[in-house]
Amino acid sequence: MPRSPILSAARIRTTALDIIDRDGLDGLSMRKLAAELGVQAASLYGHVSTKEDLLHEVAGEILAEVDVSGFVRGDWRHGLRSTARSYRAALAAHPNIVPFLAYGPAHREASLRRLDTVHGGLVAAGWSRREATMIAAALMYLVFGSALNSFSSGWDAREYGDRYPNLDKAHLLPAVARELDHDSFELALEALITGLSARAPG
Numbered sequence: 001m002p003r004s005p006i007l008s009a010a011r012i013r014t015t016a017l018d019i020i021d022r023d024g025l026d027g028l029s030m031r032k033l034a035a036e037l038g039v040q041a042a043s044l045y046g047h048v049s050t051k052e053d054l055l056h057e058v059a060g061e062i063l064a065e066v067d068v069s070g071f072v073r074g075d076w077r078h079g080l081r082s083t084a085r086s087y088r089a090a091l092a093a094h095p096n097i098v099p100f101l102a103y104g105p106a107h108r109e110a111s112l113r114r115l116d117t118v119h120g121g122l123v124a125a126g127w128s129r130r131e132a133t134m135i136a137a138a139l140m141y142l143v144f145g146s147a148l149n150s151f152s153s154g155w156d157a158r159e160y161g162d163r164y165p166n167l168d169k170a171h172l173l174p175a176v177a178r179e180l181d182h183d184s185f186e187l188a189l190e191a192l193i194t195g196l197s198a199r200a201p202g
């Protein structure tokens with residue numbers, strides 16, 4: 001008699017993320033997940049209560065990769081740069097789950113721990129609690145905005161004719177999408193930090 005596959009929380013999360021990476025966020029269902037694990041759907045509920053709970057657990061694993069240790073050095077500028085870059089890299093590895101992550105930290109422990117470190121690092125550097133909250137929010141707008149879509153990949157100016165003469169070279173952008181998206185993110189990040197530096201405490 002064949003044995004039933006051994007289930008573990010880690011294996012469930014890994015398989016769920018594989019499905020999301022391959023089929024998109026809407027492509028994940030408990031039935032499909034169970035089939036890929038070689039078990040009945042009812043077997044999953046001993047490890048996870050709902051699909052949403054599972055998504056939060058998967059999200060927690062992704063966000064655990066975000067490095068906020070730059071704030072430990074006491075340099076808030078370095079902290080913002082390193083955190084933003086690490087966050088963007090973590091999201092870029094799994095773009096299909098970004099819309100779920102973009103709803104905010106909710107009750108995700110990994111999100112809240114990192115946000116707490118960022119907020120605490122900013123307050124320790126002299127920013128008020130309100131300012132620290134605003135800076136952390138601005139950083140998330142920048143990171144998630146860059147992760148949700150590629151500005152460079154969807155252009156085809158050959159269809160525009162003479163209607164948009166200043167976009168006559170836009171059809172070249174998809175060929176350099178990765179480079180341009182990276183450089184645009186870095187430009188926005190440096191603009192944010194430069195603007196904050198002009199009003200920094202002390």
